[in-house]
Every structure is written in C-alpha cells, then in structure tokens.
Amino acid sequence: MTVKEFLEFILDDMDEDIYEMLRDELTNGYLQFSYVEKSEVTKGFLLEKLHDYFDKVELKTGNRIKVLLSEYMSDWKNLVARRIIKEEKDKEGNKSFTRAKKYYDYASEIRYAKDITLEQRVDFSRIVFSLYMAEINEKKQGVTNFDYSVDVINIDRILQSLKTEEADVKIGKRKMFNISSKYGTDMCTMVLTILFYFYIKNNELKGEY
C-alpha cells in the first residue's frame, strides 16, 4: 500500500462539512500552511500537504506507511490496555470477562492479524476510540463497559487526553506521546488518529430515532 492509496481511502468520499472539520483539526497544530488561509485549503491542497507530510515521516523514521500504521495500532493498543478491567463477578459469584475486555481482545486480534485491510484498521480504530472515551469518562480508573455508538467519541477530548498521558517508565516521568518532534512516530500516530476519526464520522450510520 502506498501513501497515496491510504489518503485516497480516507478522503475520497468525504462530505464537505466533515472535510472542513478535518481540515480545521489538522491545521490546529499538526500541519502548517505558510501562504494560504485555512479557509482556502481545498481537498486537493490538503491531500498534497498530507502526502508530503507522510513522505517526510517515512524519511525521518525510515518506516513505510504500512509500518507507521502498525505503530499507530500498537500505540493505541498499549494505551487502552492499561485501564481495562479483565473480569467481573455476577450475582452468583461466577467470574466472566467484562464487555470492555472482550472488545479489547477483539481489537488485539485485528492488531496481530496478518495482511489486514484498511476497513479492519477502521474497525480497530473505532473500538479503541470508544474504549478510550470510556476511560476518559471514568477519569482514568478501570473500565468494564463502554458505549459503542459513534456520537460518543469526541476527537478533541481524545487528543487533549493523549497529550497528557504519561508513559510507564521505571525512573522519572515522561509523556507517552512526544509531540515536540514534528515528523516523529508519536506525532504521526496523532495525525493518523485524526484521519481515522473523520473517516469513521463520515461513514457514520444514523438511525431514525
């Protein structure tokens, strides 16, 4: 898979209003346009800019887009894993896996499967985002359950929270996502998070009630 194919997958069928939200989010600290106003950035411009961005990341990190996507999935999996409560007891004292754990395992399976499609990556993203939202709402305590629907996921809260996450290191403190390096993998993960989120949002199915 090439960067071009990936970007086409994300952006090709995007509705105008979703596109504008994506553009606003990306220009808020992740991509810089030196000559044009934010509002003048059309889809074409954004595609070119994103393509250049990923080219730079590939050069800097030495990893092609496929590996960057795997890193993205790894980061998310590790992030979410820490606060999933594995088991719960019901009234009769029987132990069973929590709903959160079941879905986390499902996402893990996708992460480790070989040759996954972009749609599977989207499924993975949807699940980890939902789980993470539950974790944010529980103020970083463990979660046993979560809300499956798309409208619960709030990209601003997620990004805000990602920036404050601390890494599990034995000595001292360190942030989990190092965003000072503009073309590093951590920043790349955040950009990918934004892209996947708006893809999901664009394809959101709404019921009638």
Place this chain on the structure above:
Amino acid sequence: MVEEVVIHTLEDLKKFLEQNNISELVQRDQLKRFKKFYNVVIEEYTKKDPQEAIENLGKVIGKSLSNANGKLDKIGKKIGDINLQLNEHSNMLNKALKLMSDNNGIAEKSLKIMQNVAKVQNVCLILNGANLCATCVGFAVMNEKLNKISKDIKETVKLIKNGNEVQIDYEFNKITSEHANMLDSRKTKKYYTEEQMRKLVDDEYNLLVMLVDAYKKNITDNTDNMIILMYSLAGMLSVSLRYFDEEYYFNNRETIGDGEIWHSSHDKWVSVFDSLCEKDIIESIQDYATFDLKLGTMQVDAYYLSLYDQAKEYKEDIEYNQFLIKTLNNKESLENIEKEIKEETANSIKMSFEEAGAFEDEAVAEAYEKAMRLVDLT
C-alpha cells in the same frame, strides 16, 4: 441464502454477469426499501450494444421503483398511521420485482450480488416478517417462516419454563395461530370482539415480556431465533394493540366521557417496546453482531440501529393510530381513510408501472397482477 463474495479483480466479477454482460446492483435506503437500481456493465466484456438492454431494464425497474417510492413517501407524510402500510407496499414491490425478474430470466442472484453481508439478511427477514403481521396473506408468509424454526422455538420456550418462575402456559405457536385467526376474521368481516382482542393483546404482551426476560438472562444459546421471535412478536403485538384500541374506543367512548379513554393496561402494554430499546438489550445485540455474526463495525451499526428503529416504530405506530382514532372520532371515517390510503397507493404504483411501460410486456403484467393480489391491493 445470500453468499458473501469478495472481488479483487474484474475476472472475479465475470461470473456474475448476465446476458448482455450486465450485472444489477441494488441500493437500499434506511428503511431497507429498494432505493435505486444500478445496471453495471463491464466494458471490456461487452460485445453487443448494451444501451438497449440497459434502457429496457432501467425503464421497468429503476424508474417505476423510484417513482413509486417517491409517491409512497409523499402519501406517507400526509396522514399519521402510514408506516405499516408503506412497508407492506414496498414489500409488495420487492415481490413484484422478484416475480418480474424470474420471468425475465434475470437470476435473483444478480439482484443481490453486491449486498452487504450474508447475515445482514437476517435483519431483512425480521423487518419484512415483522411488517407482514397486518394482513392475512402477509402473516401467512411470516408464519411459514416461523414454522420452519418452530422446533427451536419449542426448545427455547421449554428452557424458559423454570421451576422457580411462574408457569406461563402460552406457547408461541398458540399465539401465532390465534393471531392468524384474528386477521382472518377481519378479512371475513366477522371481527373479534373487544374482549377477544384484549385477551390476544394480553397473551402476546405476556409472552413478549417473558422472551425479553429470557433474552436478558442469556438462557438460550440460540440468539438468532430469540431475536427473530422477539421482534416478530413485537410486530404482532403492535398490530393487535392497534385493532384493540379501535374497538375499545368506539365501544366505550360515550360511557367514559371525559375520563381516560384508553384501556387502563395500555401504558403497561406499550412499555414493552421501550424495554426492547434498553441499554442492556442493545449492548447484547451489538455483542451478538460483533462476536457471533462477525460483522464489521459499520455493519454492526446497521444491524443494531435497524432493530432499534424497528422497536421505536412499533410504538410510534400505536401512538399515531391513537391520534388518528381520536381525531377522526368515527369508525367509518377511519375505515374510509384506510381504504383511501390503500387505493391511492395502489393507483400510484399502477401509474408508475404504466409510465415505465411495464405492462407492454405480458409476463410483467401478469407478475404485477399476481403480486397486487398477494398483498390485497386490487
């Protein structure tokens, strides 16, 4: 059953092409009605001129369908209690199309080729089945499908009869045959009395509550059947309750005067539809779709949202009907309105077919007549 197919190259598509190298694609709208048909022509394989073939197909199918659906939508917005009839008629269209395509030699397979996932058809079964509860013929069709799984139904019901719980004697089959009898009596104009209707409503309600309870407690492994059962029964209850409301209102309106005009158990009966939309049931359905049916996240959304919407619709149908009854305040007017809706819909469908030139083909005309008779629209 529908096969799930993954296409990587044009070669893979080749086996699905029909005569004139055309393959049909169908797009459904949110209510699962056919929204648009596409005729897909693979260019490198066409030898003859596909224009003509496409035009003919397009005329008959595409135009008549979008016209009919458009008109159905307009009528639907005019008066309140339409949902049931609308769905019924689009099912009629589906049937008519199937009959037409059978006669034209276009394999049914090609209509469903690009359909989402095999198991999502279950939703269609539920929705189609559920909406057929209102006419005799429709119900017979659904009953047949239910009979096929009746053995499992008996098993399911047996499991629920727990020694600790109150013995509930009504089996599903008893209720379905009673419901069928009720519909039949409407057809022959020997209507059920108010008391008979109340009993039917009560029985259906109790059984549905029991099923929902059993589903929540995960008593049976056969989730597929449970879901079909619950929603079929919910559909039946919605229909019965509407008919009961009519009987009750017109019989007792004068006696009650200014008091509560509906039966005192009405709120209790309607609350079961809310219970179908509760968080734990919805989560359970999401889990079933993800882990058992192995659907992707977007298909899971389609699945659980369809079921959720269906339950809400049932409740809304009842409320619209109550509003209609109160507003019209007259049994004859109500019957006339229903008759008018039927006629108008039948006419608009007929007009659309005529416009599309469908009746020039004898086979199509015959299939159309057959389908209209099947759903009681002549």
